Amino acid sequence: xxxxxxxxxxSFILHSSGSLFWKxxxxxxxxxVHLGKVSHFRxxxxxxxxxxIKKNFDQLNNVIEYFNPKKICFLGDLFHSYVNSEWQxxxxxxxxxxxxxxxxxxxxxIISPTKYENIGVTVGIELVIDDFLLTHHPEERKGLFNLCGxxxxxxxxxxxxxxxxxxxxxxxxxxxxxxxxxxxxxxxxVLEPSEKSEVYAxxxxxxILVS
Numbered sequence: 001x002x003x004x005x006x007x008x009x010x011s012f013i014l015h016s017s018g019s020l021f022w023k024x025x026x027x028x029x030x031x032x033v034h035l036g037k038v039s040h041f042r043x044x045x046x047x048x049x050x051x052x053i054k055k056n057f058d059q060l061n062n063v064i065e066y067f068n069p070k071k072i073c074f075l076g077d078l079f080h081s082y083v084n085s086e087w088q089x090x091x092x093x094x095x096x097x098x099x100x101x102x103x104x105x106x107x108x109x110i111i112s113p114t115k116y117e118n119i120g121v122t123v124g125i126e127l128v129i130d131d132f133l134l135t136h137h138p139e140e141r142k143g144l145f146n147l148c149g150x151x152x153x154x155x156x157x158x159x160x161x162x163x164x165x166x167x168x169x170x171x172x173x174x175x176x177x178x179x180x181x182x183x184x185x186x187x188x189x190v191l192e193p194s195e196k197s198e199v200y201a202x203x204x205x206x207x208i209l210v211s
Contacts (some may be wrong), residue, residue: 001015001016001205001206001207002014002015002016002207003200003207003208003209004023005172005198007145007172007177008130008131008132008145010022010023010024010025010130011023011024012177013067014170014200014207015063015066015067015207016202016203016204016205016206016207017059017062017063017182018030018031018168018170018179018180018181018182018202019063019067019179019182020147020170020177020179021067021069025070025071025129026067026069026070026071027069027070027071027072027073027129028063028064028067028069028071028072028073028099029073029075029134029147029179030060030063030072030073030074030075030179030182031074031075031076031077031136031148031149031150031179031180031181031182032075032076032077032106032149032150032152032179032180032181032182032183032186033056033060033074033077033078033079033181033182033183034077034078034079034080034108034181034183034186035056035078035079035080035086035087035089035090035183036079036080036081036082036083036084036086036087053086053089055184056182056183056184057089057093059182059184060093061093064097064099069099070099070100071099071100071101071102072097072099072100072101072102073102073103073104073127073134074101074102074103074104075104075106075134075135075136075147075148075149075179076103076104076105076106076107076108076109076135076136076137076148076149076150077106077107077108077109077136077149077150078103078106078109079108079109079111080108081108081110082110082111083111083115087111091119094119094120094121095119095120100120100122101120101121101122102121102122102123102124102127103116103121103122103123103124104124104125104126104127104134104135104136105123105124105125105136106136106137106149106150107136107137107150109123109136126139128144131143131144131145132144132145132146132147133145133146133147134146134147134148135147135148136148136149136150137150138150138151138176138178139176140175140176144175145175145176145177146175146176146177147176147177147179148176148177148178148179149178149179149181150178151171151178151189151191152168152180152181152186152187152188152189153168153169153170153171153178153179153180153188153189153191154166154167154168154169154180154188154189154190154191155167155169155171155190155191155193155199155201155210155211156190157201157210166188166190167188167201167202167203168180168181168188168201168202169191169199169200169201169202169210170199170200170202170207171191171193171197171199172197172198172199172200173194173196173197173198174196178191180202193211197211198211199211
């Protein structure tokens with residue numbers, strides 16, 4: 001279910017949900033949940049299963065129960081677009097969690113920061129903690145290791161008989177870790193690893209180093 005790695009002499013746990021836990025700071029990082037996207041597409045006629053909404057919140061609850069973090073840091077694109085019926089579900093979820101919630105706003109986060117702050121969620125564009133830069137879009141900044149989202153990274157695995165499998169992944173370089181999309185209705189962008197990349201593929205219940 002997890003892999004533990006060291007970054008900048010700190011311990012990070014990669015979870016099969018796509019979340020990342022900073023052990024020393026007791027912070028869970030989650031990227032690209034895209035709450036509200038299911039309702040948005042259903043409103044415009046797409047046949048997206050209604051239960052996908054529940055799966056997003058179930059997965060959030062499972063991660064919080066597993067790690068019991070002090071803080072939850074959403075690395076952008078928490079909500080897909082404008083407020084819809086899923087906002088009330090999110091608001092109810094926030095009131096029930098004991099963890100402090102932080103949103104690093106992404107390109108889809110167009111809901112007013114005031115609305116988040118009214119329910120106790122802190123909103124910012126970026127955050128620096130020790131030697132780590134937290135952003136939505138991937139950034140390069142000298143002396144800092146970047147934790148980010150936005151890309152929805154995936155890896156293409158090839159097997160015998162032309163078998164191919166696309167899996168979401170954690171994509172790590174010397175100075176950056178791109179988190180997979182956490183949401184159940186998001187999609188994958190396949191990245192090509194270099195010799196220096198570390199790619200941790202996510203299956204249903206495991207995180208596996210593949211490159």
